[in-house]
Amino acid sequence: MTLAQYIVTAVGLAAIAGVLWYFLFSRGSAVVAQQTGAGGVQEVRILVKGGYTPDTVVVQAGKPVRLQFYRDETADCSERVVFEELGIDVPLPAFQTTAVEFTPSEPGEFRFRCGMNMLKGLLVVEPATADRKPAASPHKFHE
Numbered sequence: 001m002t003l004a005q006y007i008v009t010a011v012g013l014a015a016i017a018g019v020l021w022y023f024l025f026s027r028g029s030a031v032v033a034q035q036t037g038a039g040g041v042q043e044v045r046i047l048v049k050g051g052y053t054p055d056t057v058v059v060q061a062g063k064p065v066r067l068q069f070y071r072d073e074t075a076d077c078s079e080r081v082v083f084e085e086l087g088i089d090v091p092l093p094a095f096q097t098t099a100v101e102f103t104p105s106e107p108g109e110f111r112f113r114c115g116m117n118m119l120k121g122l123l124v125v126e127p128a129t130a131d132r133k134p135a136a137s138p139h140k141f142h143e
Contacts, residue, residue: 030054030055030056030057030058030124031044031054031056031057031058032058032059033057033058033059033060033065035063036066039064040063040064041063041064041065041066041101042059042060042063042064042065042066043065043066043067043068044057044059044065044066044067044068045068045070045097046067046068046069046070046121047070047072048069048070048071048072048073048078048081048092048119049071049072049073049078050073050075050119051119051120052112052119052120052121054121055120055121055122056121056122056123056124057121057122057123057124058124058126059104059123059124059125059126060125060126060127060128061104061105061106061107061125061126061127061128062103062104062105062128063103063128064101064102064103065101065102065103065104066099066100066101067099067100067101068097068098068099069081069090069092069097069098069099069100070096070097070098071092071093071094071095071096071098072095073094074094074095076116077114077115077116077118077119078092078114078119079091079092079114079115080092080114080115081098081100081112081113081114082112082113082114082115083100083102083110083111083112083123084111084113085110085111086102086104086110088100088102088112089115104123104125106125107125107126107127108125109122109123109124109125110122110123110125111123
């Protein structure tokens with residue numbers, strides 16, 4: 001093999017390793033919903049651009065939730081957000097904010113995704129009595 005072939009092979013292997021790390025081992029950010037207004041609505045703003053940022057959202061059970069998805073792209077994959085276990089399937093118009101409102105009744109972890117199942121996130125519903133610690137989380141999907 002020539003030097004050029006070694007370089008191309010090394011760059012290719014590095015690219016493969018990077019893609020595998022990104023999709024299998026990287027951990028995204030997590031955000032705890034903030035309560036707004038007199039109604040105690042838990043609200044989070046989520047940027048949709050090449051994925052969901054943050055990709056883990058923490059809320060409390062029994063309290064209304066408003067997820068504000070701002071879609072900052074026109075990629076076909078991000079046209080919808082789907083919470084299968086919660087029965088939510090909402091279109092996300094490009095360059096607009098779409099509110100998804102619901103009240104989770106039970107604690108648990110609920111995955112959300114795009115319509116093509118390529119972009120993914122996680123909704124962590126804690127018990128209503130959960131004490132939140134700003135520096136730690138008991139959930140395995142975020143630290």
